[in-house]
Amino acid sequence: MRYSVEHKQETKAKVVAAAGRVFREAGFGGASIDTLTKAAGVTNGAFYGHFKSKSEAFRTAVLSGLDELRRGIATFKTRDPRGWLTAFVSFYLGYKRTCDLGDSCALPSLSPDVMRADDETRDAYTAELTLVIEEVARGLPEDGDPNARAASREDRAIVLLAMLSGGVTLARAVSDPVLSERIARLVAHAALK
Numbered sequence: 001m002r003y004s005v006e007h008k009q010e011t012k013a014k015v016v017a018a019a020g021r022v023f024r025e026a027g028f029g030g031a032s033i034d035t036l037t038k039a040a041g042v043t044n045g046a047f048y049g050h051f052k053s054k055s056e057a058f059r060t061a062v063l064s065g066l067d068e069l070r071r072g073i074a075t076f077k078t079r080d081p082r083g084w085l086t087a088f089v090s091f092y093l094g095y096k097r098t099c100d101l102g103d104s105c106a107l108p109s110l111s112p113d114v115m116r117a118d119d120e121t122r123d124a125y126t127a128e129l130t131l132v133i134e135e136v137a138r139g140l141p142e143d144g145d146p147n148a149r150a151a152s153r154e155d156r157a158i159v160l161l162a163m164l165s166g167g168v169t170l171a172r173a174v175s176d177p178v179l180s181e182r183i184a185r186l187v188a189h190a191a192l193k
Helices: 005-030 033-040 044-050 054-079 084-093 106-115 119-138 153-173 177-191
Strands: none
Touching (some): 005 044, 005 106, 054 084, 054 106, 084 153, 106 119, 119 153
């Protein structure tokens, strides 16, 4: 039986979404093809109809997660051009810190496995992260002091993303909810300075 192009695209999207959740929850090493196919509700044949390997599925899930982050930032900027950063930081250190790990941001949850991935995955990650950095940078104001040697907007975007990602990582890792909240509060304060 031949499936329509739409059905194939829907199946691939379902597998990518499920792979993103599984890789966030279990890491690359903890996710098997069986776990991925079961989470997506597809057969091994359907999985291999879209991906040559677990590594390719991981790469696709990482890129999808970073694209989701970039599009989310763009949405915050569109909704509130002047206050987007405060709203984004609050969302990121609030919901994205406390949601199920499978729904967390790809930046803190998948980057550790990207460090150990093949060159193709790392190169793709680099290109997609660059787009995220550029999206954030376009929303940051120019430095108000023309005499100060301030970092470029892209430099500030990198620092902001690293701060938020690291903050979420630390806040998720601790077992004490009071400490987790404290970490989030301090990182939010620093991020918005």
